[in-house]
Amino acid sequence: MRTDTGQVIHLADYRPTDFVLERVDLTFELDPTETKVEARLIFHRRPGTDPAAPIVLDGDELILSGLLFDQVELDPSRYDATPESLTVRDLPESAPFELTITTVINPEANTKLMGLYRTGGIYCTQCEAEGFRRITYFPDRPDVLAPFTVNIVADKDANPLLLSNGNFLGGAGYGPGKHFAAWFDPHPKPSYLFALVAGDLGVVEDTFTTMSGREVVLKIYVEHGKEPRAAYAMDALKRSMKWDEERFGREYDLDIFMIVAVSDFNMGAMENKGLNVFNDKYVLADPEIATDADYANIETIIAHEYFHNWTGNRITCRDWFQLCLKEGLTVYRDHEFSSDQRSRAVKRIAEVRHLKSEQFPEDGGPLAHPVRPTTYREINNFYTTTVYEKGSEVTRMIATLLGKDGFKKGMDLYFDRHDGEAVTIEDFVKCFEDASGRDLTQFSLWYHQAGTPLVTASGSYDAAAGSFTLSLEQMIPATPGQPSKEPMHIPLSLALFGENGGKIEPTSVDGAEYAGEVLHLTGRTQTAVFHGVGSRPVVSINRSFSAPINLHFDQSPADLAHLARHETDHFARWQALTDLALPNLLKAARDAREGKPVVCEATFVETLIAAAADESLEPAFRAQALALPSESDIARELGGNNDPDAIHAGRQAVLKQIADAGKDVFAGLYAAMTTSGDFNPDAKSAGLRALRNSALTYLSHAEQTPARAKAAFDAANNMTDLSHALTILAHRFPDSAETSEALATFRERFAENALVIDKWFAIQAGIPGAKTLGRVRALMDDPLFKRTNPNRMRSLVGTFAFANPTGFGRADGEGYRFLADQILDIDGRNPQLAARILTSMRSWRSLESVRADHARSALIEIERAADLSTDVRDIVERTLKG
Structure with missing residues (x-):
């Protein structure tokens, strides 16, 4: 099932390997440009396979x-070696045999950052998904598990x-000026979980x-000198270990757990065993x-990799x-x-914001694919929000369907039944079926069907009968x-609220399964009748975002305001505020495009300001309520023929009206x-x-001056406040003297700190408007810009493409042409x-025609380039075709 040749791989073609790998012994003699790798691999032929079949091992360069x-030494007539594979013939029918393979690789020249590479004097590996084949010839697939012994010289x-x-295992000197260390992992693992790090680091x-x-x-x-900055990560790790024991009963299984932080890395992190x-x-x-967002991300990602x-x-x-079996679940x-x-509640709001801004567009565009795809051309391109975030939502729905106890029984069975195995989605789902007795056949369509379901709802109340009918x-x-x-x-998840704000508990429900306040929609259409409803209810549907769907339910501003005041599920309260905001933002975008004045509904503005001032709500929730749907959210809801400039102008006008109406509240x-x-x-302080x-x-919108933001910048004693003030200055007042001074001060203060300078680049890349492209080009010539560092490229080029609709989506198409040039340049190295930055073009068909034509031309320019990587060719062809 090789994927490095650009061929399409099909799930239906899966079959086990002809040979079983029993153990792996690796010896590395590290050198910046000529690292010698000796791999001793013990195999035996799988019973029942062709006794004449050769063994074919994967390679990459x-x-x-x-x-x-x-x-x-093996006779050359018995094997064929190319940079991409090693084939060995005339092997024993049943007896174990040993292959000792020696390769020489150049870590210093490995700019792909896959396999073994060297950066900043540190040797480092990244083997997921198919990086181990860049180290030695190997059956590089996740169902080949073996214990590893590793010697490093x-x-x-x-x-x-x-x-x-x-x-x-131990270490000692090894000749003049050298030393060695030996490690043993007793838990059989696939090659993608192999890791090696060597260098000089603090601990x-x-x-x-x-x-x-x-x-x-x-x-x-x-890195030496940065040890104090790892304290929070260590605290998060210990809390993660404790939580996994208490919540899932999972205990760590080695004598040591290590984390290594490197600056040049394609991913966020990698869970290599131990x-x-x-x-x-x-x-x-x-x-x-x-x-505060950085602290929260560290906590989450430390936990994710440990889990x-x-x-x-x-x-x-x-x-x-x-x-998704490992990523969505984790x-x-x-x-x-x-x-x-x-x-x-606040965490759930953040999760759904991310899901809607990233995964919903993916699900609705040319790169859409099921949570468990059936074909792929380049596996690296399937580390997507669909696999991760929608995969998580599918797991969450299983927990909703089965309840807390049923879900725990299913997870316990999964751990007991499949420990030490390489398994499938079907194996996972079967555990929950066996533990609960519930048939999950129809539910499993969530793994197999792409696209975000649209649920349309309508309701009617019969006062005489005391019943409420909900049609879905x-x-x-x-x-x-x-x-x-x-x-x-x-x-x-569904609830009915009465005129006094209290929850109405129906006496019975006909037409649909309804238990634990969860209504199960299983048909294409379905009608549920709620009995014992003494007054017209206000209905809250999909509370806590119980299913990753688009919901169309016409509710009056008064009903939404009622939910925004009385819903006991705070996520649903936030959703009601969002549902109040969206029609105003959509109308504002249309009015701005037509040159009409933007006027917001009074109910929306009053309800939002009231929520902001409500001291019974935690500050973090109120901050989420005030963060209106983004420009990308508005574009998604508009559906097509989108003008980024009009969307931006309309949203700014809405912000201004809220700011003017609530100025005293905001000042307070x-x-x-x-x-x-x-x-x-901590969460409380971050919320404040x-x-x-x-x-x-x-x-800043009400006062229309940079003075307050500049004063906040000057007074800030932490990065949260400092970077937020700088963002307001740069995005609201980009040409002001205050902004120029603040940007220069920030750069001078943090020039030696790469992570903070990434923020400086990102803030400027996100400045709205056509002028930002010129700024981005100039920043690429800044001595602090480093093209070979993925974080730096993501901070400038990635932010510009993903998070700046007006700058990237210039009407003249220059933003798209700029991206095409950058993609072709990056592709030669990484x-x-x-490929990941190129996915910023996934929604190009939703643009108005002039911009869409420019975007298409830029994509065609990329597609026609010579020597395009499989990664980029896969994305560009699917983006153009879809």
């Missing part, structure tokens, strides 16, 4: 320098630290005592360099089509962890390769929402800062990074 069969002065997976150490009383050594390695490798932006934090120890490592995927687990650590219809739109869909099983919040004492990243900064945003 490899050169074979030695090959032994049972420690004897390196220059002692340059590389005092030699790390790999598992437990440390933060701690211990954790497991629920069975074992003491585990914890180490986080960072040796997690992290992008340093998700490890390093202190009040001077990290925002993979069981959901991904101990139980892994049979093949890459099952990727995202669900990290969401639950963060919800328990912080505010569950579901529709799943056509997506690439799936023109027609079957009805889904959609769990809708800005004065009151302060924290005392030393900076604390969030609401204060939301108030500052609205005051295809994964290029």
